[in-house]
Amino acid sequence: MQSVPQIDKPTLSIVVPLFNERQHVPLLLEALSEVISTIELPAELILVDDGSTDGTWESISRQDAQIFSLRAVRLSRNFGKEGAIRVGIESAEGDAVVIMDGDLQHPPQLIVEMIRLWRDEGFEIVDTVKKERGEESLFYKFCAKAFYWLINKFSGVNLKSSSDFKLLDRKAVEALLTMRESTMFFRGMTAWLGFKHTAIPFSVPKRVAGKSSWTFRGLAKLFLDNIVSFSSxxxxxxxxxxxxxxxxxxxxxxxxxxxxxxxxxxxxxxxxxxxxxxxxxxxxxxxxxxxxxxxxxxxxxxGRPRYIVSEKITRERLFKTKYSDDSLDSQQVGNIG
The missing domain is CATH 1.10.287 (Helix Hairpins)
Incomplete structure (x- = not known):
């Protein structure tokens, strides 16, 4: 009987929460493939479909593992970005975990510098700070500044203008997962963790396709939930x-x-x-x-669950040698009750 080759644990996990990002899925995988090919680390990509209604899941299902393993999780409904991030982090197996948005407004090229700072200089959390907020409206920029001012003033942590785009060492990931709050303010919690920390400034690029799915009501709810969950x-x-x-x-x-x-x-x-x-x-x-x-x-x-998983897809790449061209073993798991 032929033995089944072992799949090495990935060194790098990239977690991407998605909500109505059908147009961005193939572009995202193409951009990440280029970046990961320069890093030369065994990598996995974890896509979390947060109850999309535009065919995002179908677009994910058509993708193949390229130079990384591809795993996808579909939630039964929209549980919010923070919940989707939690799903991805809990699923990640890498020694380093990168969290980023799927609309390519978090430049994938920065992952190379994140990995360098983590691997060569020993930083356990590599954050990214928006020095230029791109096409955001003046009202949105004002609200963002007000939000960060309030958090920085009253919560005891300094968020600056940080984003959800960051790298976490496995040690930081394990510490984050010990926090059992139902309402997770990801940016605030990672800042609260401590650890050896640095930040990379970046300018937000224009959207490649589509438009933001955020609404004023959604932003207001996120603002209130985060303030209440993170500060008294x-x-x-x-x-x-x-x-x-x-x-x-x-x-x-x-x-x-x-x-x-x-x-x-x-x-x-x-x-x-x-x-x-x-x-x-x-x-x-x-x-x-x-x-x-x-x-x-x-x-x-x-005590309700933070999320409910509807389906999963796994397309594994066998890391027998560094980015060898050996078989891409695909397995699909669906309809998890």
Whole structure:
């Protein structure tokens, strides 16, 4: 009986979350093939289809392993980018794991420098920082700056203008996987981990095809979820506003009693009504902030899975020699219940 050759564990894993990126899939594989051919490391590519509706999965299914093993995971619905990243990281087997977007706005060529910094200089987390945000609207750029300012100011970690495009050493990956939160703020958590860390600046290139699938509603939800999941500062702000109004109320009470003791009429009906409206608005706002934290706790204690896998595809390359032309053994696994 002919023995089955062993498949060496890949040194490099590349995780790419995808949502409605059908047009980019073949372009992505072509670009990554060129990059990996220069690195000369056994590599695997993990594509995570986050509930796409435009035929992304069908496009993935038509692709073959080239100079890397190709694995794909299809989620049963859209669980969000953070969940898709988690799926890919949990599936990755490499000593180094690169996470990047599939729209080619994270330049694949930077992977070469990431690998050099990891392999030759011993960095355990190699981040990328956007020095130029490309075609993003002024409103989006403003919101991004505001978000990073808030996170940097109140969370205790410095995100700068980091992106999800980064390399993690296996040690950092294992540490990240010990965090069991249902809501994962990937950029914040990798910054919180510590380890030997460096960053590479890059300019965001134009989209090769299609348009961004992000909507204002989606960005707003991502912003709120990440702030709530990574910082308790909003609760502290509510407490600070409450303390401020308490001091104001005490001062107003002293003034009112002083006027009453002197027999002077207490005036200012309009001011009192306006003050009540302001206080009422602050109370409702504070309840809203508290409600977001309660909702987050509720989601955590329910214990639902972070994602549900619908299908998997595996196309293995046998790393018997460095990028040999030996057989490409393909295996497909589908309809996982």
């Amino acid at each position: 500062v909003p609760l502290q702000i509510v407490s600070a506003v409450g303390a401020l109004f308490l001091l104001f109320a005490l001062g107003l009470a002293v003034q009112t009693l002083s006027l009453y003791a002197r027999g002077e009429a207490v005036t200012g009906f309009t001011s009192v009504i306006l003050l009540q409206l302001i206080i009422g608005s602050c109370v409702l706002l504070g309840l809203g902030v508290i409600g977001m934290y309660v909702a987050t706790i509720y989601e955590e204690v329910k």
